[in-house]
Amino acid sequence: MKKVIIATQNKGKAKDFEALFSPLGYEVLTLRDVAEQLDVEETGVTFEENAILKAETVAEALQTVVIADDSGLEIDALGGEPGVYSARYAGEQKNDDANIDKVLENLAEVPDSERTARFRCVLAVAAPGKQTETFSGSCEGVILTGRKGDQGFGYDPIFYVPEIGKAMAELSPEEKAAISHRGNAIRKLESSMPDWLETEK
Numbered sequence: 147m148k149k150v151i152i153a154t155q156n157k158g159k160a161k162d163f164e165a166l167f168s169p170l171g172y173e174v175l176t177l178r179d180v181a182e183q184l185d186v187e188e189t190g191v192t193f194e195e196n197a198i199l200k201a202e203t204v205a206e207a208l209q210t211v212v213i214a215d216d217s218g219l220e221i222d223a224l225g226g227e228p229g230v231y232s233a234r235y236a237g238e239q240k241n242d243d244a245n246i247d248k249v250l251e252n253l254a255e256v257p258d259s260e261r262t263a264r265f266r267c268v269l270a271v272a273a274p275g276k277q278t279e280t281f282s283g284s285c286e287g288v289i290l291t292g293r294k295g296d297q298g299f300g301y302d303p304i305f306y307v308p309e310i311g312k313a314m315a316e317l318s319p320e321e322k323a324a325i326s327h328r329g330n331a332i333r334k335l336e337s338s339m340p341d342w343l344e345t346e347k
């Protein structure tokens with residue numbers, strides 16, 4: 147089976163990538179499988195900067211092609227927060243539950259009509275000696291006033307997708323892949339770089 151390396155420590159992202167890559171005949175490997183000690187510090191201030199930083203550092207260390215994902219939630223009523231700080235919104239321990247509580251508290255007084263938000267994802271594909279390429283995707287939604295569903299990860303239980311009439315955490319991995327920011331970015335990657343794995347060892 148063909149393999150793809152995703153430069154992530156996030157198990158939730160890994161599941162999303164599995165739903166997206168298994169239909170294409172790829173096994174998904176993450177840092178947990180190939181280089182657990184590699185934790186890249188995210189010093190960028192945009193998704194693009196952080197995605198490139200993660201992809202290039204890991205591609206160099208492993209001497210092979212890798213994909214990195216930097217993503218997050220932008221809430222309009224909070225001026226685009228938590229944005230690139232989505233994973234660390236409630237503190238460096240990266241606790242999804244605490245992050246959701248903080249969003250719900252900050253939006254407590256905000257009416258339904260002003261709870262618009264979007265997930266953004268930037269994928270960077272890097273390989274030694276090659277120009278790094280990036281692809282972005284987004285998904286529009288509305289922040290709920292409480293949690294719904296038990297699938298997915300991160301803010302999925304409070305992210306309502308009007309297009310489907312469900313919270314992201316109520317969708318199966320395949321349903322999420324069809325409409326998510328990550329799915330949209332991967333579909334762009336596939337259509338513009340069909341031979342992107344050619345440098346894989």
Ligand SMILES: O=c1[nH]c(=O)c2ncn([C@@H]3O[C@H](COP(=O)(O)OP(=O)(O)OP(=O)(O)O)[C@@H](O)[C@H]3O)c2[nH]1
Pocket residue numbers: 153154155156159188215216217218219232233245265298299300301302303305326328
């Ligand atoms: O409900 C969600 N559904 C999603 O589909 C999603 N995608 C991103 N996010 C949030 O944004 C952070 C990414 O931050 P991030 O790109 O730095 O990743 P991370 O630090 O978790 O792992 P790594 O890939 O860097 O190792 C994540 O932790 C989440 O809080 C999501 N939340």
Ligand SMILES: [Mg+2]
Pocket residue numbers: 188233
């Ligand atoms: Mg991160």
